Amino acid sequence: MKNLCKKYLGIISIGLGLVIFYVLLTDVFNVLSDFLFPSLGQVISLIPDYIGQLLEGLVSSLGLLVTSYVLAVLCGVSLGTLVGLKAGLRKNLNPYITAFSAIPVPLLTPYAINIFPTFRLASIFLIWLGAFWVILGTTVGAVQSIDKRYLENAATLELPPVTRLFRVILPAASPTILVGCSVALNLSFMMLAVAEMFGASSGMAFFIQYYSDFARFDLVMLGFLFVAAVLVTIMCLFDLLKARILHWTLNN
Amino acid sequence: MLEVKAEHLSFAYEKELVLGDVSLHAKPGDFICLLGQSGCGKSTLLRLIAGLEKSDPNQLQVGGKPVEKPSLDRAMVFQDYGLFPWMSAGANIDLALKQKFPDWSKEKRKETTLLWMNNLGLEESLYDKLPLDLSGGQRQRFATARAFALDAPLMLMDEPFGALDAVTKALLQDTVLQLWDKEEQRKTVFFVTHSVDEALLLATDIVVLGQSPSRVIYTHHFEEGHRPQRDTMFSDPEVMELRNTLFRIIDQEIQSKAKAAREAGV
Numbered sequence: 056m057k058n059l060c061k062k063y064l065g066i067i068s069i070g071l072g073l074v075i076f077y078v079l080l081t082d083v084f085n086v087l088s089d090f091l092f093p094s095l096g097q098v099i100s101l102i103p104d105y106i107g108q109l110l111e112g113l114v115s116s117l118g119l120l121v122t123s124y125v126l127a128v129l130c131g132v133s134l135g136t137l138v139g140l141k142a143g144l145r146k147n148l149n150p151y152i153t154a155f156s157a158i159p160v161p162l163l164t165p166y167a168i169n170i171f172p173t174f175r176l177a178s179i180f181l182i183w184l185g186a187f188w189v190i191l192g193t194t195v196g197a198v199q200s201i202d203k204r205y206l207e208n209a210a211t212l213e214l215p216p217v218t219r220l221f222r223v224i225l226p227a228a229s230p231t232i233l234v235g236c237s238v239a240l241n242l243s244f245m246m247l248a249v250a251e252m253f254g255a256s257s258g259m260a261f262f263i264q265y266y267s268d269f270a271r272f273d274l275v276m277l278g279f280l281f282v283a284a285v286l287v288t289i290m291c292l293f294d295l296l297k298a299r300i301l302h303w304t305l306n307n
Numbered sequence: 308m309l310e311v312k313a314e315h316l317s318f319a320y321e322k323e324l325v326l327g328d329v330s331l332h333a334k335p336g337d338f339i340c341l342l343g344q345s346g347c348g349k350s351t352l353l354r355l356i357a358g359l360e361k362s363d364p365n366q367l368q369v370g371g372k373p374v375e376k377p378s379l380d381r382a383m384v385f386q387d388y389g390l391f392p393w394m395s396a397g398a399n400i401d402l403a404l405k406q407k408f409p410d411w412s413k414e415k416r417k418e419t420t421l422l423w424m425n426n427l428g429l430e431e432s433l434y435d436k437l438p439l440d441l442s443g444g445q446r447q448r449f450a451t452a453r454a455f456a457l458d459a460p461l462m463l464m465d466e467p468f469g470a471l472d473a474v475t476k477a478l479l480q481d482t483v484l485q486l487w488d489k490e491e492q493r494k495t496v497f498f499v500t501h502s503v504d505e506a507l508l509l510a511t512d513i514v515v516l517g518q519s520p521s522r523v524i525y526t527h528h529f530e531e532g533h534r535p536q537r538d539t540m541f542s543d544p545e546v547m548e549l550r551n552t553l554f555r556i557i558d559q560e561i562q563s564k565a566k567a568a569r570e571a572g573v
């Protein structure tokens with residue numbers, strides 16, 4: 056525990072600094088309008104009453120996020136590997152991958168709502184799409200630029216396709232693929248917020264949107280803090296997973 | 308144990324002719340050391356034999372058959388990149404064994420891996436280490452152990468001991484020679500080196516390639532029982548004469564190349 060505190064001393068002190076700064080600006084010197092920037096004490100006192108709603112929102116948001124993101128990773132990595140390995144496919148598909156990934160996914164919202172029977176499916180599609188293009192693009196690049204010597208090494212061992220894929224190609228490409236996955240994770244947070252703003256009836260971003268319509272900025276602030284905590288947790292988990300997969304690289 | 312036969316072998320990367328006209332015949336069990344200046348195509352020749360580059364079926368045959376693609380029968384020791392960095396050094400050998408001997412049990416593979424590690428002076432505790440956490444010499448030994456563990460009839464080694472200190476190098480040379488020598492049916496070995504002395508010590512046959520587009524400019528065959536030994540070779544006038552000859556030939560090639568370059572420059 057003591058070690059843990061020591062390791063995160065920097066992070067903890069910056070956090071405390073931010074809290075003190077906010078308290079100084081609001082409660083102590085009243086620099087900020089207390090309507091838009093409620094005092095922290097007030098925000099915290101709201102937790103017991105609203106924690107139920109927040110948790111419900113969390114479950115709903117995570118449902119959307121995890122489903123879409125996992126699907127995006129599966130589709131992106133498998134298709135990307137296929138395209139990356141086949142020079143012919145790559146040559147013919149690359150312009151289209153680039154072109155489609157250039158379309159800002161939020162602009163597709165009206166299409167998604169019209170095409171899919173439910174808002175939830177439309178949301179999943181939009182979040183999926185946002186993450187998918189990035190993962191697809193980086194995976195194609197990653198697989199294509201695998202050091203030829205690893206592939207030759209695999210060839211002299213006559214590794215069969217499946218072994219070659221899982222023991223050579225994916226590990227060799229994993230550092231780059233994971234960069235894509237982390238960009239895609241950030242994008243899917245953003246798309247989650249977009250998606251929840253149009254059709255959701257619960258969710259973390261919905262919570263913020265809903266109470267900001269009523270000008271309840273104390274609750275908006277509570278929502279922000281809650282979302283921030285969730286995002287930080289997810290990012291930490293992602294980094295743990297990443298460090299585990301990339302344990303063999305120099306950077307870890 | 309595999310025979311390798313190259314007849315007027317030529318090879319070009321795109322337009323650049325690298326091998327001009329290489330003819331050589333490695334009989335089963337030969338230990339061929341390839342000498343030649345940098346860029347003359349030694350690695351290229353090895354890659355052709357390994358099947359990593361396409362060759363004309365009439366020009367190159369291994370075991371009486373044209374080389375079509377890489378095979379477990381031809382174990383390659385890459386100079387670097389011999390091990391996959393994302394799995395432990397031991398797992399690298401294990402993967403190769405799994406390929407070569409699919410019906411072996413896990414225990415048998417581990418046992419064999421440890422045996423070959425031991426043969427190359429690698430402690431058991433290194434099994435679980437990542438290649439990145441090993442010294443260069445240890446990595447090279449693992450790569451060599453993997454090749455031996457595959458028990459391939461033909462071994463292709465591209466400057467395997469190039470980056471090692473003198474003591475480790477001597478140790479590994481002796482090990483490789485012992486492992487090759489003690490077998491009833493010796494493996495055929497192609498061994499690329501920059502060092503004349505290494506070649507003298509290891510080879511049954513020394514082959515010198517000229518500048519690229521290269522051909523064989525010199526060969527020497529040692530009769531069984533007349534191969535130089537580490538402790539006596541420097542006092543053996545015959546070996547020393549051969550050593551001088553080899554140095555002279557390689558030097559001449561370098562001189563003539565420099566001259567050609569000068570003339571082309573004017």
Ligand SMILES: Nc1ncnc2c1ncn2[C@@H]1O[C@H](COP(=O)(O)OP(=O)(O)OP(=O)(O)O)[C@@H](O)[C@H]1O
Binds near residue numbers: 345346350352519
């Ligand atoms: N993949 C490649 N594509 C194009 N040219 C290549 C390729 N690999 C090697 N060459 C060229 O072929 C020639 C021979 O290269 P090779 O690696 O066989 O030489 P080498 O005798 O092994 O040299 P060294 O002793 O420095 O390792 C060089 O001029 C090199 O530039």
Ligand SMILES: [Mg+2]
Binds near residue numbers: 349350465
């Ligand atoms: Mg070379």
